[in-house]
Amino acid sequence: MDGTEQRETAQAAPSVIDRYYTRWYRADMKGKPCEDHCVLQHSNRICVITLAETHPILQSGRTVKSINYQISNGCSRLNNKVSGKSKRGGQFLTDFAPLCRITCTDETEYTIYSCIRGRLLEVNEDILKRPALLLEKPSTEGYIAVILPKFEESKSITENLLSREEFEEVVSKRAAAQTQPS
Amino acid sequence: MLPLKDKDKPLVQKLLAAGCCARCVLRFCCVGLHAAYRQPCQDSLKELQAFVSDAENGKSEQAAAPEPAEGNSTSHDAAGPNSTEENSTSQDAAGAEASEDPPSKRMKLEQSVSEAQADGASRVCVCCLGILQQLSEHTQAVKIAEAVKAENYEFDSLVLSVSLPAQLCVREHSCWLHVKKEVREKCMTLDKDDVIQVKEAFKWIMQSLIAKELRGVSVVTKSVFEVGVEFTHPETDADCHFLATACPDCFKPTKNKLSVFTRMAVVKALEKIPADKFLKHYPCPPPRPAGSCSFQDVQCLHVAVFVAGRYNKFCRSLPQTPWVIDGERRMESSVEELIAAPILSAFRADGFNFSSSGREDVDVRTLGNGRPFAMELLNPHRSRLSRAEMKQLQEAINKSSDKIRVRDLQIVTREATGRMKEGEEEKTKSYTALVWTQKPVQKDDIAFLDEIKELSIDQKTPLRVLHRRALAVRQRLVHSMSTRLLDPHHFYLSLKTQAGTYIKEFVHGDFGRTKPNLCELLKTDTDILELDVESVDVDWPPAIPE
Numbered sequence A: 001m002d003g004t005e006q007r008e009t010a011q012a013a014p015s016v017i018d019r020y021y022t023r024w025y026r027a028d029m030k031g032k033p034c035e036d037h038c039v040l041q042h043s044n045r046i047c048v049i050t051l052a053e054t055h056p057i058l059q060s061g062r063t064v065k066s067i068n069y070q071i072s073n074g075c076s077r078l079n080n081k082v083s084g085k086s087k088r089g090g091q092f093l094t095d096f097a098p099l100c101r102i103t104c105t106d107e108t109e110y111t112i113y114s115c116i117r118g119r120l121l122e123v124n125e126d127i128l129k130r131p132a133l134l135l136e137k138p139s140t141e142g143y144i145a146v147i148l149p150k151f152e153e154s155k156s157i158t159e160n161l162l163s164r165e166e167f168e169e170v171v172s173k174r175a176a177a178q179t180q181p182s
Numbered sequence B: 001m002l003p004l005k006d007k008d009k010p011l012v013q014k015l016l017a018a019g020c021c022a023r024c025v026l027r028f029c030c031v032g033l034h035a036a037y038r039q040p041c042q043d044s045l046k047e048l049q050a051f052v053s054d055a056e057n058g059k060s061e062q063a064a065a066p067e068p069a070e071g072n073s074t075s076h077d078a079a080g081p082n083s084t085e086e087n088s089t090s091q092d093a094a095g096a097e098a099s100e101d102p103p104s105k106r107m108k109l110e111q112s113v114s115e116a117q118a119d120g121a122s123r124v125c126v127c128c129l130g131i132l133q134q135l136s137e138h139t140q141a142v143k144i145a146e147a148v149k150a151e152n153y154e155f156d157s158l159v160l161s162v163s164l165p166a167q168l169c170v171r172e173h174s175c176w177l178h179v180k181k182e183v184r185e186k187c188m189t190l191d192k193d194d195v196i197q198v199k200e201a202f203k204w205i206m207q208s209l210i211a212k213e214l215r216g217v218s219v220v221t222k223s224v225f226e227v228g229v230e231f232t233h234p235e236t237d238a239d240c241h242f243l244a245t246a247c248p249d250c251f252k253p254t255k256n257k258l259s260v261f262t263r264m265a266v267v268k269a270l271e272k273i274p275a276d277k278f279l280k281h282y283p284c285p286p287p288r289p290a291g292s293c294s295f296q297d298v299q300c301l302h303v304a305v306f307v308a309g310r311y312n313k314f315c316r317s318l319p320q321t322p323w324v325i326d327g328e329r330r331m332e333s334s335v336e337e338l339i340a341a342p343i344l345s346a347f348r349a350d351g352f353n354f355s356s357s358g359r360e361d362v363d364v365r366t367l368g369n370g371r372p373f374a375m376e377l378l379n380p381h382r383s384r385l386s387r388a389e390m391k392q393l394q395e396a397i398n399k400s401s402d403k404i405r406v407r408d409l410q411i412v413t414r415e416a417t418g419r420m421k422e423g424e425e426e427k428t429k430s431y432t433a434l435v436w437t438q439k440p441v442q443k444d445d446i447a448f449l450d451e452i453k454e455l456s457i458d459q460k461t462p463l464r465v466l467h468r469r470a471l472a473v474r475q476r477l478v479h480s481m482s483t484r485l486l487d488p489h490h491f492y493l494s495l496k497t498q499a500g501t502y503i504k505e506f507v508h509g510d511f512g513r514t515k516p517n518l519c520e521l522l523k524t525d526t527d528i529l530e531l532d533v534e535s536v537d538v539d540w541p542p543a544i545p546e
């Protein structure tokens, strides 16, 4: 009896993400199958970029070898610094600006993209020290970056993204296609 | 009897001829005796006219030590009655070196002297544009007093402030240049600053009249209650315009000003512009206006009163201040509005500014002794409530809503409100949180939290406030914690922390951005379902015994 009650309360209590954030997705990033990204948008417009649960990195038994925020010779996301309330100095990102490259132990490499336009506030340096966080807690402590969209764009930046329902539909179609290859 | 000396005569004569009113003449004679301005304008004018003709008749008292120029004029004054010709000659003689007036202009000047003498009382002064004439009469004092009475303020003294059209400065400058030589002959050390200002003369005349109308109120130079009187004179607004081309750097357009010709800017330009340049663009003396200034407005302003107290918030859907997102109101009320409404009506204030020692989130209750707050009441019409009245007011607030409660409500000084923010960072705050754990826990699993003391945590600016605050890592102390298990997935966590600690983030971790956090300590996901502020340890405002 205790057990069912507990499960009920656990379900009745939405997580921090459910309470304050809206989930948006970009499926098959840049045409690469299953490289799905997730954007958690807070009601205050701040966005947290994470891997979607369906991203290949998070699939069966992979291990992350390294994460690199140095996206080109001239540009490292680690050098991003913002100051003041207005977040001066943050790198400005467009939809397909790369955030980092993740290499798995099987030498596959994936690029994670910004997904939205906005100012880069911070990247998650903890995953550099503990890459396992990416696999253990992909939508919380294993986040990739925090981005602040322009105030006037806070509504329009999600227009090109999929809602949670739309994304789930994409995923279920994908699963159907895999089980019934035509 | 006007306190004038022989040396003032040329000055008086020239100013009357220029079309100045009697009081403006007194101003340029640097008469500082208030009573001289308070006598009726017409009486003063007659006296001045008599004074000037006395001079002509040679009946005036002799100065003890005549200067050469004065000796010269005196000898001519003695020439006899009705000798305006003679008199003008004497004037010319006195200012022989400087005077470049052609004879024709001299004639005009004399004509205008007699005109001024004929109907000077009814003509609008070229310098004060009527401010010191009909606009400082008894009927005006009545008007001002009535306007003040209509506002129904509680006060026992007032300070009068006067706002005059900026072109008055231009006219004053023109008059000054017109008689500068005569003023200097009266006394070498006198300067433009020694001329009594229109504003000052107006106050000397009006203050006692207004005080009398308001029965017993004293009109003083410093008071918490200000009565502002504003005059305008659209007819001569263009007087200032030449200054914009003459001194363009003094007139920079500003967003919130209707006109660039503010009094400040005009005064600055007049200080800069050389006399010859001024005289090229503006007549000297100033031209005669058709009408006098109009009395625009009376504005009353009482300095702010500060009220302080402590509040409890019992509701989890009540923001501290109005919550507006994208111009839309999110919650129907707020702590500050619930407290402010009865206070505003008791003090009959126009508005308020609310501040408090920290603040709680919309879904957080504030229990215990409550949170100190202070409220600045803007332009209160009532400012002195007794202790009993404050107590009644507190009761009225508490009756008006069960979402909040107020205690220790009192009137405080502006300075004292600073103590509310003093050492805000060092103060301790006590909270109780209802915590959910993903894994079921037992009493013993969480008991170790009770043993942790002075836990130092690093908090990155929480994501929920990052849009309006700078990104930083702040170190905070969790002084102590105690736990009370509710069921395997829920327990109450009481915390004593340094002020400024973000409790919600300490519990759920904020994407790992607060470290350590409760998830880490308990090695399971945790979430915060409810939060109460139990105490805000700021010992201000002083407690008021019930």
Ligand SMILES: [Zn+2]
Binding pocket: B020, B021, B022, B023, B024, B025, B125, B126, B127, B128, B129, B130, B131, B132, B133
């Ligand atoms: Zn005047």
